[in-house]
Amino acid sequence: MFKIILFITILIAVALPDLTDKKWNAIFGEDLISNFEVKWKNSTPAKNKTEILSKAGKIAFYMRLYRAWIFTPAGKKGFVDRFPAPKVILHPEIVETCGDNGDNSDNKLYKCIDAIYSSIQKRAEFLFPSHNQSMGDFNITEENFRRYISDSMFAYDVTVSYLMCFFTKNELSFLSNLPFCSYGFEKGQKSVWPSSIFRDIANNPLVLNLPNVHEPIDILEEDFICADESFCPDPCCGRTTNRATFCSHEICKEQDIRRKTLSKLQSTNSSFFPKNQEQHSCRVDNNRNNDFLGLTLNKWNVSCTCTKNLSKTDIGYIFRFDTLQCVDIQECDILNDDKCKGENQECINYVGGYKCVCLQGFYWNSNSGKCVPFVLKKSNWFGAAHAPALSSTSGKEIGICFYLLYFYCLIKYDICCL
């Protein structure tokens, strides 16, 4: 019966019309990530690394502006909180060049970044002049940007953002720190982009051929923050450079309003709300958001500090974005790999935490620091109700062996109260 059900499930899964989704996750999955990471670390020459970093930094700068200012063909602007919905169809050129297609050659990452940069560079020559353009420096404003950039390559550019965000959330090390992060339109960022310098470099074969010409890498407060801010939307922090910290989250704001107005929601028993938004309580952790399909669908897994009491934080609870509630963490399921590893122990989950206990039939022996079996010795008859029990090994009295327990043990374990 079980097999039949399983079979039907598989059939249904295959028959579902999200075949393309499955394909996406195969093309942009763990294998691709580990391949790129190994190749970057072991078989990318230093000169190529410099070039990849330089290009990735420029793509990042472009995407920071693009995601803030460009309209979708449907007329919606701003992808700082979410990717566009519905998701765009992946651009075939990027799938071809960057996706997992069995090509494990050393220069695949190089080719991928190079192809993306070339495409963007052609459309954004005002930023990255390569020919004999007498391009002045670029004032980083929305008006200037939109004067040159259209939405004609929208699917391409959003695919770039998906892909680079996927690399970022999977923490591919080439994205940990990028050049040009200090350029942008936010407070404290440099607001004039030195296009003329790129033009001069492009026009000067001497400069171009110097082996170590290298743009300054901007080290932000935490690795991957620059790439994250450039490529990934963030429902908590939006397009800000302070994603290392917890940020206010619109859902929290909504919940906060709901909490005040809907008494029903407030009275749910096992679930409650994240701290209110003034507490800057939510963030999108990389390791819970590294799934390609998930991110294209804006299925962000937001971690918030959850509390019943706004003046303190309850650990043991997690904010679930799907239900918009703080729920108990099933620590035993999640942490069982490294918790309660001792012999004869098990993990017990309770609301707000977990506990390591000895398996039934075992007790905690503080001398040996282990759960040891109850091996009880019957001693003299003390009356109808109970008898003292002695450990058969140490002979020490370890407690009272109740009369009923005695029979219970005898029947169940055949060992105790011998």
Ligand SMILES: *[C@@H]1O[C@H](CO)[C@@H](O)[C@H](O)[C@H]1NC(C)=O
């Ligand atoms: C290194 O860069 C050169 C171009 O400068 C390119 O032809 C080659 O494929 C790259 N190799 C790797 C391993 O990235």
Ligand SMILES: *[C@@H]1O[C@H](CO)[C@@H](O)[C@H](O)[C@H]1NC(C)=O
């Ligand atoms: C750039 O200038 C050089 C000579 O200075 C010329 O040979 C070349 O054709 C020019 N390129 C473009 C794209 O105008």
Ligand SMILES: *[C@@H]1O[C@H](CO)[C@@H](O)[C@H](O)[C@H]1NC(C)=O
């Ligand atoms: C940028 O804009 C400011 C005014 O907003 C202007 O003074 C400055 O000259 C501009 N710089 C460039 C390089 O266009």
Ligand SMILES: *[C@@H]1O[C@H](CO)[C@@H](O)[C@H](O)[C@H]1NC(C)=O
């Ligand atoms: C809370 O729990 C009680 C009993 O455990 C139940 O009757 C009540 O409906 C629950 N409240 C909500 C809002 O789920």
Ligand SMILES: *[C@@H]1O[C@H](CO)[C@@H](O)[C@H](O)[C@H]1NC(C)=O
């Ligand atoms: C968030 O977690 C769910 C469940 O594990 C997963 O299906 C989804 O893809 C994740 N989202 C991202 C962006 O990785």
Ligand SMILES: *[C@@H]1O[C@H](CO)[C@@H](O)[C@H](O)[C@H]1NC(C)=O
């Ligand atoms: C909330 O927590 C604070 C600090 O632990 C405590 O002083 C306060 O009494 C708590 N309030 C409630 C309503 O439990």
